Amino acid sequence: MLGKTANGLFWMSRYLERAENTARLIETGQRIALTRLGDADEEWSSVLQSAGALSAFQASNEDLSKDTAINWLLRNRDNPSSILSCIETARQNARLVRTAITGEVWEAINATYMNARTALARKVSERDLPEVLRTIRQNTALVRGMTHGTMLRNEIYDFIRIGTFLERADNTARILDVKYYVLLPSASAVGTSLDNVQWESILRSVSARGGFRMEYGAGAGTQEIAHFLILDKRMPRSLAFCVGKLKDNLRYLNNSGSRPTPSQAQVNKLESYYLSHDIAAIFDYGLHEYIQKMLEMLSRLALQIEQDFRFYE
């Protein structure tokens, strides 16, 4: 496969994943705002931060409000991580790698793009927001389904998976980075409604409320949430799950056998140093420092993959 193609596949899937994550973040923010359980402006600021869009938003000189935050995240073209920008970039990459993906995957991506362009052509009213976000999530889910159902399990698929799980790990880590303080034992007056709202918003932003309730019941607290999002290998958006998938896919790509590629060595180290302890050890290390370290390691891994597989030269 061409290095350029691997690059295109990697970014195509990263941007699709990012679009979906941003949609989920907006849903969470809107939910908190509507239930009036938290400080809404504060919540939008942390949504922007989780989406990696706060500093660019501030540079745009817009006042922070529900409307401006939602518009920035949904459809502002100056925001490269807005849903519209993400979907356009994903589709541009899909055009670049058109020969590597199946017709079904291409058509699903192209339909996602056409629907997003229509839905996001104008400012989205509050009334239409749920429907628009649903459409986007259904569309990206269709792409994932088509990828799963029609693509050969070869290196093309591996690069798609690597892009997806790097983006997802990054997203989960950023949500934790923004909200880590509500998970600290010292800060929690357990059982207050504020904490419940904050925990809820974390779980919602990774689509994991139901799963968490099922596994941990109603009495669970901060340690359990942190464990669930970081170490639980059954939870498809946890750091451990995503890093496990990265490790698998990098191994599939290494057909030379024994000697690990540099990116493989990195991901192995990431797993054994940072994901093989229990949650108490992580709290001892310092949750914030831990998450910062994780974000740094993930971005270094992305650069190493770029080099190992000759994305650019």
Next chain:
Amino acid sequence: MNQTPVFDEMWGSDDTLRQPYASFHDWFRDESAAHLRAKQRDAEELFRLTGITFNVYGKAEAEERLIPFDIIPRIISGTEWHRLSRGIDQRVRAINAFLHDIYHKQEIIKAGRIPEEMISQNDAFLPHMIGVEPPGGVYTHIVGIDLVRTGPNDFYVLEDNARTPSGVSYMLENRETMLQMFPELFSQNRVQPVETYPANLRRSLAACAPPAGSGDPVVAVLTPGIYNSAYFEHAFLADQMGVELVEGHDLRVVDGRVAMRTTRGYKPIDVLYRRVDDDFLDPLNFNPESALGVPGIMDVYRAGGITITNAPGTGIADDKAIYSYMPEIVEFYTGERPLLQNVQTWRCSEPEALAYVLDNLEDLVVKEVHGSGGYGMLIGPTATKKDLSAFRRKLKARPANYIAQPTLSLSTVPIFSRAGLTPRHVDLRPFVLVSPGEIKITPGGLTRVALKKGSLVVNSSQGGGTKDTWVLED
């Protein structure tokens, strides 16, 4: 020139239904207009979803447009096609022989059939190719001959696209769309298949592997990139052939071969189907500004390390000034009378011709010698006084830059419009594959149709559309 009635391929010149359309007409009579309109919309939706779009030069980069597709097929009988394809075969043989000759012994000049300066002074003549033997002896692996029709048996060649003819993806997707929209039509009519084109293309390219190649030839398609107007087609062909789609920056010369950068290092390419013009192919040998090509590829080519298709320098064969010599060229190399007619052409470089053209400008079509895509041409009968006088000035300033031809009365084929079936002018571009010892012509080709009433300009960049083209089995 417009006194004779226009020949309509469905209704002839006298409103009698022509035989190839008989079965189609029965079907059409029983269809409701509303149903067909819905089908026309479905077809557009399908094109948009599949992403069969082109980028218009001069428009915003992100602007992708659909080429309008008309659901009424253009139907050619097997007998008509057989005659036509013999003429195409002859023409393509002559073009390849001509190219070999002018880059080697130049017998045709020595025989006095073409003036020496037509070659040596021609921008499309590539001195780098002198004495070069292309692998398998093939220059034009892919040719698209533009034909127009003026009567039941009168076909004219308008242009020989011997560099990088485009449009074949539309031929294939138009058929695909029709098969999905109107399967019953294909049960009722025995339409010769076009679907084998990508497989034939790959086979034909692989058959021209260079001396340096070994094993199953590695084929790749070279595109200028995602913003090129024909990017969709480049990706489509690479996908259909199951080969890599590469850009200049994916390639470099490694150990005397042109190799592509893969995730596992550099891998040599045997046959490069390039969709990049000669001038941009190699910044070391041609345009030094080019970022689309591969530095040094010409040296590898000359050393037998790679096959470039079509070969560099083939532009001399479809140059509009050379076009006027095609009847001589066909006769000289095949020893046969040309089966396809040329359109009468005035070379404005010749003073007498120029005088004639200036006097009769309002009846003529004037084209730039090196132009393509319908850009920079004048259609006398529909031009304004201002256009005419502007063109007169251009002609006087650079006469050698132009040729002129009579305005042909192009045939029409019905399109589906609000008013039902309405005649519109068409042309035809059959696609030809050349490999050592074999010339393969896909039955049919791309029919382009001028959607505006009375218009003779069929180019997609100028608002033309396309149709599925059927060749029936007799």
